[in-house]
Amino acid sequence: MSLPLASPAARPAVGLDLGGTQVRAALVAPDGRLLARAATRTDVSGGPRAVVEQMRRLVDDVTAGQPRHGLAGIGVCAPGPLDSAEGMVLGIPTLPGWTDVPLTAWLQEALELPVRLENDGVGAALGEWRYGAGRGLSDFVYVTVSTGIGGGVVSDGRLLRGRRRLAAHIGHMTVVPDGPLCPCGNSGCWEAVASGSALGRRAREAAAAEPSGRLAELAHALAGGADAAVLVRAARDGDAAAGRLIDEEASALGLGIVNLLHLFSPQRVVLGGGVAQAFDLLQAGIAREIDKRAMPPFRDVPVVAASCGQDAGLVGAAALILAPPEPPTGAGSAHG
Template sequence: MTIQAALAIDLGGTELRAALVDREGKIRAFAAVPTQAHAGPDAVIGQIEALAATVYAEAPALAIVGVGVGAPGPLDPQAGIAVGPPTLAGWLDVPLADILERRLGLPVRLENDANAAALGEWRFGAGHGARSLVFVTVSTGIGGGVVVDGRILHGRRGLAAEIGHMTITNEGERCICGVVGCFEAIASGTALGRRATAATTAGDGSTLRRLSADAEVTGRHVVEATRLRDGLASALLDEEARWLGVGFTNLLHLYSPDVLVVGGGIANGLDLMLPTIEATIRQRAMRAYRDVPVVQAQLGRHAGLVGAASLVLFDDVGTLAARMPVGPSTYPDQRRDFNG
């Protein structure tokens, strides 16, 4: 029996990854190279072709039905155009889907990378069985995507769910977008590391500085030091959890998902932060929203690849809802008491 699979591409500013993914979400072949991000579209598209040949050679018996591409925004998923991703030099209104269809001879679907990761977690990961999901990645920045009733929420021009640029305070560091108070500027891993660096000094003997070898402290160092029961790190991570709780409360009120899934590097410390996140949600959310589970992503760095493949394997008419069973969510009931 022939096994169907999709060629999935994760186009990042640092790394370009390709995989063959089957209908069970299993990665059958994988390859990656550093992205030639400063060399322009032609060079990167050539890299995609080369990676496609590499993974095809690893699993020649698979029947490849199409190509799903997760790429940084802004982009137009309907037209298949990369509008102008800031991490890729020279990419201005590049008709990426059309180009790849001609080069690879297969139908191509283009999607925002965060949306692709949300879709992967919804179909095969932590959100499996849910009708709706909010996915938040907390790493260098904060991004994410929303799946509502089986559909990726795109909004006008595909720009919905810019989670990192919600305003959650009128104070603090200025975001790279130029605005003060963005969720990303306050609660990203970068912001956490910046606060930890400011709270310590090189050579002070602190756990944080020892872990960072007296260089700048990162969010990962804060999580690691908290696991070592360092008091300063614990306080910093607790502050981080409170800010995440504020942002998550906004997302619960906006989208009312069955589950909120957290990915990215800082999610490795979710078990440490969850009590404070949940306490903040109980304090700030309206009663009907307090029982939504906040869980760690399951697919890790492959979420975007699996989601990109899903665009092709399950969505040949452009709507996931068409293949979605009618009825209530089958997501495991993890509800807590409203007043708990």
């Protein structure tokens, strides 16, 4: 593939998505289309310097060795907490050694291109806003439900930032004060109640409680413990116990979504992440919880599946360059 060398606006960007398991990259056209992709297993033991080298190679892979000046820049999404204004990763619980890493500066040095960094939930929200299910909206909330729960909020036509750009940590609303322990240390965060990990834990408990049930059988056949994916499969196969757990999951998701409706008054709620792949199974239960708990003016707000799917983070990372949420010149803002 050859990279167009026309105006900056016409140049593609590379989106990088740093995860605890994989580093993924995509070459993304200005209209949001994925032109090429590559991925590699995250070099956890090598630490940040090794991962920056992996990122450099992934950029070469997706650009097929074409000169880098054909790119508009590099956008990176990473788990938080991070300081996106300063381009610093403050710490990644799943990746040792990633404390106070100036990732933007290191990548700029390695790649000689503009680099922008964003929290993965916020980045995916940007991707859905620019190219997906949030396109054209002035107010929407993106929720990613996978290992944890993250997201981003677009309000009155702008990405919600707040002090230190730390707004929209939506997974850490307490929704059940005495609920299960969350990785953050609090009890009963929405993440602890409704994430894919929480669903997987309930699936394992159900499999253990009924060793001859369909869920246990399926988990055994797939040669792994019962987790969220096995549960979804069992529910699709019509297993009643799995169906009940899916209904519980839908209620738990709906509970948090009702809060987001009342707090942000979005025009739409967009669900992404691994668990959202079972959106068809969850939709009715989420709607039931909204009808039960939301005030009437909020009940007609559509809840839809993300349209960038698992690629929202990659597309959103590229959008940091192609269609940035703030003017690229402003490294910081007036927030104190």
